[in-house]
Amino acid sequence: MTALTEEFDSRFAQARQIADAVLFEGYVLYPYRASAAKNRLRWQFGVLVPPGWGEDSGEHSHQRTECLMESRPGDRLAVELRFLRAQRRTVERALPGGGFEPVEELELADRVLVPWDEGVEERIELLVPVPEPAERVVHPFRLLAGEDIEILHEEDVPIGRLVRRRESVEGVLRLTARAVPGPYAVQRLTVVVENTTVRTAAPADGREAALQHSLVSAHLLLGLDRGSFLSVTDPPEWAREAVAQCRNEHTWPVLAGPPGRCRVLLSSPIILEDHPSIAPESPGALYDATEIDEILALRTAALTDREKREARGTDERAGAVIDLADSMPPEVLERLHGAVRGLREITGNAPGRPWWDPGDDPEADPEHDRVVVDGRQVGAGSRVVLRPGRRRTDAQDLFLDGRTALVEAVLHDVDGSVHLAVTVEDDPGADLWRAQGRFRYFQPDEIALLEEP
Incomplete structure (x- = not known):
């Protein structure tokens, strides 16, 4: 077993851009301060806790990746396990007579420091020949506990210090490859990542204690010298049955790197499409893929000076987001507003009408x-009673339960579903909504027809 070669390191480079987005997704969320409620429950994806810790919490101590590959004679398999290791940072102020004492907050000119769990990126690498059918590759690893101290100065006078502590983490990588029956030279590759850290405290101590010994945002990069991987999401027809038998647990593998190339595979706790890529308009990491970059950038730039100082003191990565938002030129911000990835010609429609316009369908008459x-x-014209279904995600619809309404139109969407456009009776704005063509929409099983008097 050896470290990765420069060739594999270069081949993994593009995949690492996506892997970094997975690694740090949710790391610190807007408004990027430790005091924000959403930043008090950390580490949501790919957490591998020590054995026994996750029995009652739904978290796990292992993840299993299984995929198909077409290796060549003498082929080598590169494996890179990447994860974050929680590092507890405490803040201490300097005492007049010497020494330090812990504090909940320490104000500096440019930031406000608070206790925080930082994420340290870790990599476990190995390069091995593709395992033979009867061979099992086992690679244990151990990260030792440690402590670092950073003295803080203002005007060359020590005013405090940051103490960073890391706990020990142990784990193991297990690799096997077995031939898939059939006419094709295909192997089923299985890679299991397991946290084997011996518990030093009871599960009753809570998740915070377990995180100090966990692999956070754990994911894998796999590469072949000359062979290729098959897509698990969209396999060739001849391989569909074999792919369906692959068992992936707490992770999902996709082809990575440029489209058309299949020598790199990314297996992550966040489901992605094959050959994922970072949007070229993205100016940098904002750590929240569920939000719109433009909105995040604008809201971050609008934070008060005090809030920005708190964010800079929370984490270096949060400080980088603040600097990015403050320095973003208008032309870069404008690119975040939207993009057209591709255009296609639509034929057969009436001139001037979009394809989705009901007026273009002679069979549709709302x-x-x-x-x-x-x-x-x-x-x-039908009068109905509204009975919003529990499956609806719009909470406002639930407030209309039991209200009477007038059906204005029957609409069919492109998926074949039927929707009833209604105006609520006794709504003083009903005439205005009707004039503007703005209605509330319910499905047929969410209404009951009223008896006519």
């Missing part, structure tokens, strides 16, 4: 179409 509800015809 004002006269009817739908059957409980054996009775419902259409424009």
Whole structure:
């Protein structure tokens, strides 16, 4: 077993851009301060806790990646396990007579320091010949506990210090490869990552104690010298049955690197598509893929000076986000507003009408179409009682439960579903909504037809 070669390191470079996004997703969220409620529950993805810790919490001590590969004689398999290791940072102020004492906050000219768990990036690398069918590669690893101290100065006078402590973490990588029956020279590769750290405290001590010995945001990069991996998401027809038998636990493998190349595979706790890439408009990491970059950048730039100092004191990465938002030129911010990835010609539509316009479909007539509800015809002009379904995600609809409404139109969407456009009776703005064509929408099983007087 050896470290990765320069060739593999270069081949992994593009995949690492995506892997970094996975590694740090949710690391620190807007408003990027430790005091924010959303930053008090940390580490949401790919956490491998010590054995026994996750039995009652739903977290796990292992992840299993299984995929198909077409290796060549003499092929080598490169494996890179990447994860964050929690590092507890405490803040201490200098005492007048010498020494230090812990504090909850230490104000500096440019930042406000607070206790915080930092994430230290760790990599476990190995390069081995593709395992033979009867061979099992086992690679244990151990990261020792440690402590670092950083003295803080202002005007060359020590005013405090940061103490960073890391706990020990132990784990193991297990690799096997077995031939898949059939006419094709395909192997099923299985890679298991397991946290084997011996517990030093009881599970009752809570998740915070377990995180100090965990592999956080754990994911794998796999590479072949000359062979290739098969897509698990969209395999060739001849391999679909074999791919369906692959068992992936707490992770999902996708092809990585440029489209058309299949020598690198990324297995991550966040489900991605094959050949994922970072949007070229993205100016840098914001650590929250569930938000819109433009909104995050604008809201971050609008933070008060005090809030920005708190963010800079929370984490260096949070400080980098603040600096990015403050220095973003207008032309870069404008690119975040949206992008067109591709265009295609639509034919067969009436001039000037988009393909989704009901007026372009001669069979669609929202004002006269009817739908059957409980054996009775419902259409424009029908009076109904609203019964919003629990599956609806719009909480405002639930406030209309039991209200009467007037059906304005019956609409069919491109997926074949039927929707009833309604205005709520006794709504003083109903005429205005009707004039603007703005309605509330319910499915047929969410209404009951009223008896006509």
